[in-house]
Structures are given as C-alpha cells and as structure tokens.
Amino acid sequence: xxxxxxxxxxxxxxxxxxxxxxxxxxxxxxxxxxxxxxxxxxxxxxxxxxxxxxxxxxxxxxxxxxxxxxxxxxxxxxxxxxxxxxxxxxxxxxxxxxxxxxxxxxxxxxxxxxxxxxxxxxxxxxxxxxxxxxxxxxxxxxxxxxxxxxx
Numbered sequence: 001x002x003x004x005x006x007x008x009x010x011x012x013x014x015x016x017x018x019x020x021x022x023x024x025x026x027x028x029x030x031x032x033x034x035x036x037x038x039x040x041x042x043x044x045x046x047x048x049x050x051x052x053x054x055x056x057x058x059x060x061x062x063x064x065x066x067x068x069x070x071x072x073x074x075x076x077x078x079x080x081x082x083x084x085x086x087x088x089x090x091x092x093x094x095x096x097x098x099x100x101x102x103x104x105x106x107x108x109x110x111x112x113x114x115x116x117x118x119x120x121x122x123x124x125x126x127x128x129x130x131x132x133x134x135x136x137x138x139x140x141x142x143x144x145x146x147x148x149x150x151x
Contacts, residue, residue: 047082
C-alpha cells in the first residue's frame with residue numbers, strides 16, 4: 001500500500017489554522033486569525049483579534065460606528081499583534097498566514113518583528129488608505145505578500 005495523495009499542502013494547513021484561530025474572536029463583525037510559521041514549517045505563534053488580556057470584553061463596545069472612543073477600534077488588538085506577542089521565538093525570517101490583509105499598524109509590527117512573508121486570505125479593504133499605506137510599508141520593508149491560493 002502506498003501513501004495517500006490527497007493530503008493538504010503546508011500552506012493550506014497553516015491558513016486553516018489561521019481560520020480556526022479567527023473563530024476564537026468575539027468581534028461580531030470581523031473575525032481575523034493568524035498563524036506564524038518558521039522556515040522549518042513549525043508553528044511559532046497564533047492569534048486572533050480581541051481586547052487585551054484582562055480587559056472584560058463586556059465592558060467596551062464592539063461597535064464599528066459612532067464616536068471613536070465608543071467603537072472597538074481604539075481597544076482591539078489585531079490578530080497579527082497577538083500572534084507576534086504569543087510567538088515562542090523571535091519571528092525573524094518567518095511567514096505569517098492571516099485571514100485578512102494586515103492594516104498599516106500591523107504592517108509595522110510585521111516589519112519590526114522580522115517576518116519576511118505575509119500570506120493573506122481576504123483583501124476586502126484593499127482600496128482603503130490604511131491598506132494602501134500597509135502595502136507601501138511592506139514593500140519598502142522588503143516583506144513579500146501574496147494572496148492565499150490552494151491551487
């Protein structure tokens with residue numbers, strides 16, 4: 001008997017881990033997950049979007065609209081930030097798999113941490129100014145980015 005040939009690729013595996021991580025998010029509108037992988041295909045960090053540790057997620061708003069301080073935006077930690085903070089090693093040279101293209105703030109964290117490649121699933125905010133800034137930063141920082149494809 002020979003091995004089966006219909007197993008998933010490493011890239012599919014890591015994106016599925018990112019998608020599973022997103023399911024931990026309590027955000028009612030946008031659930032994002034990420035998975036950081038080293039050059040040996042070992043997972044070294046995972047994360048999802050949510051409030052910082054110790055902050056009661058019933059005390060702050062999950063709203064997208066309204067006065068800035070009454071929305072989730074000044075309080076939520078993004079999946080990329082959490083994955084980088086949760087890393088078991090310095091992620092220098094690693095790849096991050098993320099379900100949503102990183103914003104400009106996360107692009108800075110990716111660059112500063114030494115991550116060299118971003119594989120993203122969705123790019124639904126591609127034309128927004130912070131995503132344009134994110135692409136500029138990633139390109140200038142020498143970080144490769146590519147949309148996930150399981151083909």
